[in-house]
Amino acid sequence: MTRKVVLLGPQGPTPDVGAVVKDLGIKGPVALVRAGYQERESDDEALVTALGVPAINLTLHARGNDVFKHEAEFATAYQARQQRLRQMQRLYHTRLEGTEEAAKRISLRYVEPELLAQEEKVSVDQYRYMDLDHIERCQAVRAAFDKEWPYKNVPLIAQHRHEVRELVGPTEALVITGGHVASLLNRLQLFDVLAAAGDRPIIAWSAGAMVLTDRIILFHDYPPYGSDIAQVLDAGSGLVPGYAVLPDARRRINLGAAAGIQRFARRMAPATCVAMDHGARMVFDDGELVYADATRLTTTGDAERNWSGEASRFSTPYLGGVHV
């Protein structure tokens, strides 16, 4: 049996998730993860209506709060881990900014275009190195924590994991919404939800889609303070490896900036960069893409709309760098 994963764009006021549920022949119930909405995770009435089938909200955010409230020692250690990860994120971001600044200054030098192209490749390689290094170090922090705090030794977590498995048991699919991507990732891991889902189909969008990839990218071309550079948050679950999912692209990405798209796509290669707005869809069978209707950002700097997942003239990956 294959595991089907469907990634969607933001649902907004006119959700299309109900159509997907129907297409997959799901009659329900489904297990619902809205932990990305944190304190608002239980406000699921409109979504359940849109799904068109009964849904069981796994309330992962509330379960996490319950653990932190009653397992004080674990909570302290967990908060220290999160603080370390946040600090690492800030320092990694500082390095990225330094490379970005250097790349800009180098691109203005009065030298042969061929040399500038070489230098551009060096810049991209530096981003790639920093991205990979950041992921590896984040994973090391998480692994060390898991070793020190085996979840089975924290009774309340074990209990919640058991309850989650019980709740998922009678469901036909797992639905993961958007929201705060780090919060979502952490709660999914804390309660081992993807393992509990087994081979059930997974339907996910926005932050929910991001956490199923092998690399979660934080991005916004229009932050309130002017401009910023995309950064890797951490590794995702890797259920759909090889894709950088970029939700809400029309609002967050300058799709007309060819140089920026080119540099970003080269930085992420050989992963495929996919911008997913409302209505976009990607379908995977056991991690293999079998259908797509989205926008691909290419290593030549294009935003290839209506990308169907097939190879195209843009498909040649940019394979510079030491970590390909």
Place this chain on the structure above:
Amino acid sequence: MTLAIEALINGRKAREDVDAFVAANSFPIVSGPNCTFVWRGEAQAVHLKHWVFGLERSQQLARIEGTDIWHLTLQLPPGSRVEYKLEVVRNGHGEWIQDPLNPNRARDPFGANSVVHATGYEVPSWVNPDPTAAKGHLDEIWIDSKTFGRRGFGLYIPARFQRSRNYPVIVAHDGHDYVRYASLDTVLDNLIDRLEIADTIVVLTSSPDRLNEYADDERHAKFVTEELLPYVERLLPISAEPQNRCLMGASFGAVASMSTALRYPGFYGRLLLQSGSFAFTDIGDRNHRGPLFDRIVQMVNRYRAEPNVIAEKVYVSVGTYESLIYENRTLVPVLNSTGMDVRYVEARDGHNWENWRDRLRDGLSWLLPGPFLHVYE
């Protein structure tokens, strides 16, 4: 391009023509780079009074012969925002008034000024109350300070506050004025609701003797760091990380922020310094600004001689129309030389509260960013 005022100058000037001119325009008349100030009435002379550094502070309006219309056209660069008053001279005495034809006002502790918005300037949407944004809570608390005796301070508590969380904290010098004249509470409500800045607790301080206490006074730094913040920490869940501690202020308040951070290195991770009164000298120790600045001059001179890290991130903003632009522009490379993360912003505005208000989104979202980068719905 013909200016609206020229049509009146060159056309009929009967009373009904003047009435029609006044009724047909909003004032000052902004057309491209031209801003025409108009006053109507009987007077010996009328002057435009403004605080734009580099322009004549007092400029005479000309009377259109045969009418009671006075006018002056200035060219203002795009995006400018200029506060002004009109001086109407009668019987040899000048009276400063707000422009009766212009409804735009900016308030400050001294009253209110009229404001002209040049082409390209728009009041930011996030400074006005948003009915959909959750509202924070303002409170007033008293502290018995060993340094200053009994003193009140304000607290801004963000909407959806939870005791189980740890919050960043900002100490806002002249915080009550920031609320009164720069809509700080509304700005915080809106920016927090938009996820652009972190849910943050803000301590609003005010001093009855700010020109002394803010001018690199050791007592002030001690009060804020060793009395006020520990007191607030006992009341509310405040993060203990330096990157979650921010000092902010404008004018002398910016000096107080920098002075406090200087005295407690490693304690404050974020500074927001607006139009700082960072007077200095290149030779001698007396600045032209007068004795009130003497201690500041010493502080800034010391810092320029031996710059050091006083925070992780420092946001500096200043108006291009204020004289302090010289001091702030000079300070920025000094701050940069230490390796701190410095962001410097100039705006076509003056030394006033709405200038400081308009920079809050840029500054606070950079210093204490909210979760907008992490939220994908």
